Amino acid sequence: MADKIKVALVGIGKIAIDQHVPSIATSDDWELAGTVSRSGTVDGVPAYTDIETMLAERPEIGVVSLCLPPVPRFAYAAACLRAGRHVMLEKPPGATLAEVYALDAMAQNAGLTLFATWHSRMAKGVQAAKAALAGKTIESGHIDWKENVRQWHPKQDWVFDPGGMGVLDPGINALSILTEVLPTPVHLKSAVLHTPANRQTPIRAEMTFSDGITASFDWLKEGIQTWEQRFVATDGTTVHLFEGGNRCSVDGIAQTMSELGEYPALYARMSHLVRTGTSDVDLSPMVHVSDIMTLGRRETAPAFEW
Numbered sequence: 480m481a482d483k484i485k486v487a488l489v490g491i492g493k494i495a496i497d498q499h500v501p502s503i504a505t506s507d508d509w510e511l512a513g514t515v516s517r518s519g520t521v522d523g524v525p526a527y528t529d530i531e532t533m534l535a536e537r538p539e540i541g542v543v544s545l546c547l548p549p550v551p552r553f554a555y556a557a558a559c560l561r562a563g564r565h566v567m568l569e570k571p572p573g574a575t576l577a578e579v580y581a582l583d584a585m586a587q588n589a590g591l592t593l594f595a596t597w598h599s600r601m602a603k604g605v606q607a608a609k610a611a612l613a614g615k616t617i618e619s620g621h622i623d624w625k626e627n628v629r630q631w632h633p634k635q636d637w638v639f640d641p642g643g644m645g646v647l648d649p650g651i652n653a654l655s656i657l658t659e660v661l662p663t664p665v666h667l668k669s670a671v672l673h674t675p676a677n678r679q680t681p682i683r684a685e686m687t688f689s690d691g692i693t694a695s696f697d698w699l700k701e702g703i704q705t706w707e708q709r710f711v712a713t714d715g716t717t718v719h720l721f722e723g724g725n726r727c728s729v730d731g732i733a734q735t736m737s738e739l740g741e742y743p744a745l746y747a748r749m750s751h752l753v754r755t756g757t758s759d760v761d762l763s764p765m766v767h768v769s770d771i772m773t774l775g776r777r778e779t780a781p782a783f784e785w
């Protein structure tokens with residue numbers, strides 16, 4: 480077996496602790512060799528509070544996985560690439576498209592791997608849905624992505640600040656699946672964004688895309704959380720992705736799923752990219768978010784407090 484790849488995790492918060500740390504710990508490919516966070520640490524792992532110090536003191540760490548929110552992420556990613564490190568970006572990969580294009584160019588010029596991850600694309604039913612829709616023409620589709628912001632982003636005010644994307648932060652997960660499974664790309668036709676009177680980003684959004692596809696994102700859903708997509712092709716094939724894309728049925732029949740979970744699959748992919756000297760930067764989900772922000776009609780929603 481090849482040597483484990485040493486990785487540093489940056490931004491030790493909710494997703495780093497919930498998903499990245501356990502996925503690295505259970506992988507034969509990876510070793511968590513350092514963390515960078517102003518306050519977060521991981522037991523037994525050398526901790527730094529400053530990215531430049533970690534990069535200078537730990538030359539053997541070849542990969543940095545950035546788990547902080549999108550707005551501060553660019554400066555960290557650029558520092559890592561300048562220091563000759565491969566970089567893995569949490570979703571959404573940046574605060575703007577242009578900054579991710581800039582990172583992509585930096586990585587290419589330096590011969591480094593950049594992986595703009597989309598964890599929902601790795602959900603266990605996504606490839607079955609993609610296979611079922613391959614070569615078909617879509618007649619209609621609908622996405623319901625409805626979850627409780629207080630459960631998934633407790634007290635994280637950044638999600639309601641400019642660049643935090645509001646409900647489009649989880650919504651981009653739905654769009655990452657949509658852009659993966661559809662046989663041909665769709666484009667946004669209209670959107671309505673409901674933004675709390677005291678906040679900067681939407682808490683609810685409705686979208687209409689070409690090919691008869693509609694979507695409804697809601698961040699105030701209590702009780703059972705709903706992450707579903709349904710598609711009907713012109714030949715009558717129906718595809719239902721549910722549980723965030725982790726289950727799939729085609730014409731009512733349950734499909735065989737991928738084996739790896741979302742984050743273990745992301746780290747397996749990053750390991751492949753690093754070992755083969757390649758990158759994976761698909762910004763199509765973020766293009767849709769940008770279009771939704773550009774074309775969306777604004778409506779004021781009741782003020783939101785945690």
Ligand code: NAP
Nearest residue numbers: 490491492493494516517518519546547548551569570571
């Ligand atoms: P979070 O817990 O609020 O933030 C992660 C860490 O980033 C924080 O603990 C903080 O660590 C650091 N950080 C925050 N603001 C910073 C700043 N301005 N400058 C430097 N560091 C800063 O957020 P999260 O929920 O883990 O989300 C992080 C990313 O993962 C987001 O892009 C999100 O979309 C994605 N994600 C989240 C979830 C989820 O369920 N929450 C699921 C999948 C993906 P220090 O204060 O210690 O530096």
